[in-house]
Amino acid sequence: MISILCIALVALIVSLFLRYFTAFFSSTVHAHRSVASIRAFLHSPNKGIEELLTERAKANERLVEGMGLSNTFVSPDRTVHKAFTMQARELIKTPQARWTDFRHLTTQAIHAELANSESHGTLFDRFVQSVTLRVVLVGIMGVQTAVDSLDRESIVVVVEGITKLWSLSKKPSPASRKLLVDVKHHLRRLVLDEDTFPNPLNFVVPAWETLWRVVATAIAYTHDNPRLEKLFLEVYVNPKEEVFRAEGKDGVSVKGVVDETMRLHPPSRHISRVRPRLGWSWVPGALLNVMEKLWPGTQFQRGYADVEEIQRSSVWGEDAHVFDPARHSTGRLWEGQAETMSFSFGYGPLRCIAASWAPMAVAVISASIFDCLEGGEYAVVPGPNIGAREGWRGWRIESSSCGRSRSKKSENTSKTPGKPSA
Ligand code: HEM
Numbered sequence: 001m002i003s004i005l006c007i008a009l010v011a012l013i014v015s016l017f018l019r020y021f022t023a024f025f026s027s028t029v030h031a032h033r034s035v036a037s038i039r040a041f042l043h044s045p046n047k048g049i050e051e052l053l054t055e056r057a058k059a060n061e062r063l064v065e066g067m068g069l070s071n072t073f074v075s076p077d078r079t080v081h082k083a084f085t086m087q088a089r090e091l092i093k094t095p096q097a098r099w100t101d102f103r104h105l106t107t108q109a110i111h112a113e114l115a116n117s118e119s120h121g122t123l124f125d126r127f128v129q130s131v132t133l134r135v136v137l138v139g140i141m142g143v144q145t146a147v148d149s150l151d152r153e154s155i156v157v158v159v160e161g162i163t164k165l166w167s168l169s170k171k172p173s174p175a176s177r178k179l180l181v182d183v184k185h186h187l188r189r190l191v192l193d194e195d196t197f198p199n200p201l202n203f204v205v206p207a208w209e210t211l212w213r214v215v216a217t218a219i220a221y222t223h224d225n226p227r228l229e230k231l232f233l234e235v236y237v238n239p240k241e242e243v244f245r246a247e248g249k250d251g252v253s254v255k256g257v258v259d260e261t262m263r264l265h266p267p268s269r270h271i272s273r274v275r276p277r278l279g280w281s282w283v284p285g286a287l288l289n290v291m292e293k294l295w296p297g298t299q300f301q302r303g304y305a306d307v308e309e310i311q312r313s314s315v316w317g318e319d320a321h322v323f324d325p326a327r328h329s330t331g332r333l334w335e336g337q338a339e340t341m342s343f344s345f346g347y348g349p350l351r352c353i354a355a356s357w358a359p360m361a362v363a364v365i366s367a368s369i370f371d372c373l374e375g376g377e378y379a380v381v382p383g384p385n386i387g388a389r390e391g392w393r394g395w396r397i398e399s400s401s402c403g404r405s406r407s408k409k410s411e412n413t414s415k416t417p418g419k420p421s422a
Contacts, residue, residue, distance in 0.1 A: 030303035043348025058274035066169025071202035109134035112148035124395035132212035236367035251329025
């Protein structure tokens with residue numbers, strides 16, 4: 001009898017231990033979904049910049065091999081951080097990045113893409129990707145070539161390649177490594193200045209990858225709304241911050257449209273970090289890495305700030321999933337909502353350096369596309385769903401030669417907005 005009891009007791013202890021052991025060492029990922037929790041997660045006050053960079057670099061490790069990055073997103077080194085963020089800040093201050101010049105560049109980029117499209121039109125996502133890449137290369141990175149003479153074949157290889165590499169980056173294979181070589185080769189054909197950009201992907205990925213998706217989504221929400229389209233055309237005619245922020249009688253502004261787009265579809269849906277598990281932070285990093293190689297998932301804990309979730313949470317009311325740019329009108333946004341909005345660009349010392357610049361850039365690129373469509377020669381044909389990095393099946397920019405009866409586009413691209421097409 002006693003021996004049966006002993007066996008049962010031992011079995012109970014073993015099963016409890018195993019449960020504890022597996023729970024502790026399992027590679028569960030911790031999601032942060034409240035304002036306080038996200039803030040503490042991304043900027044714990046007792047951590048220095050080096051520790052924050054190490055946690056980010058560890059979370060983004062796969063992008064070194066998968067995307068060929070060597071910038072501050074994958075480096076724990078504070079000198080890399082300082083140099084990279086300084087260079088990025090300078091780039092968005094370049095003369096081409098001033099709004100009137102930026103609009104001019106964008107219009108040229110759009111015409112270059114449309115001129116190259118097939119007679120019946122082009123894929124919507126490919127079009128926005130290509131236009132935005134041209135603008136990023138010349139307008140931000142200062143490539144010394146006319147925006148419409150950038151090699152089209154290379155543009156296509158780079159936009160398609162980067163998109164594909166993202167989905168392959170979780171599991172790099174010989175095929176993805178070959179694709180990366182191809183992307184790098186074509187990007188080098190576009191960005192000749194090796195001294196300023198030893199690895200152009202370092203800039204193209206954070207700038208282009210985020211911008212094109214916000215542009216595509218903002219257009220997807222507004223292309224069939226003449227009232228919103230008209231607001232964008234006003235920004236096109238007069239690309240100034242005041243016009244971007246100007247609210248109509250209903251409180252809607254272009255800024256409101258861009259903010260609402262980023263609320264519902266933040267390009268960085270999850271901001272990840274990997275840090276030593278509780279109790280292991282005293283162990284030197286190098287030793288932790290060795291232990292992690294021997295017993296994967298036991299030394300480090302992955303977590304993420306769930307930006308998408310918090311920006312669609314109940315603080316936005318019962319219709320949180322509905323696109324409503326009027327939410328952002330003056331006086332309507334309350335503190336709890338504004339706090340969640342700010343996470344689109346991260347939080348703390350590693351927050352995006354382009355947080356104030358990027359929304360206006362999105363507005364100018366979208367406005368230039370609307371201006372082109374307004375003439376009636378081209379139209380957005382929607383697909384069943386709004387995509388993200390992928391998922392734009394069915395979306396097209398269609399030419400009127402496909403049977404649409406539309407007026408001929410004026411040659412003058414800086415016209416006063418007329419009545420927008422529905
Ligand atoms: C709508 C467009 C953009 C969005 C939504 C966005 C989002 C973000 C987010 C969420 C982070 C923080 C990442 C983290 O903490 O791990 C970040 C950082 C950063 N972004 Fe952006 N970004 C945008 C556009 C850009 C552009 C156009 C540039 C370059 C010109 C840029 C350059 C950077 C840099 C350099 C950092 C790192 C800052 C640091 O480490 O201190 N971003 N961005």
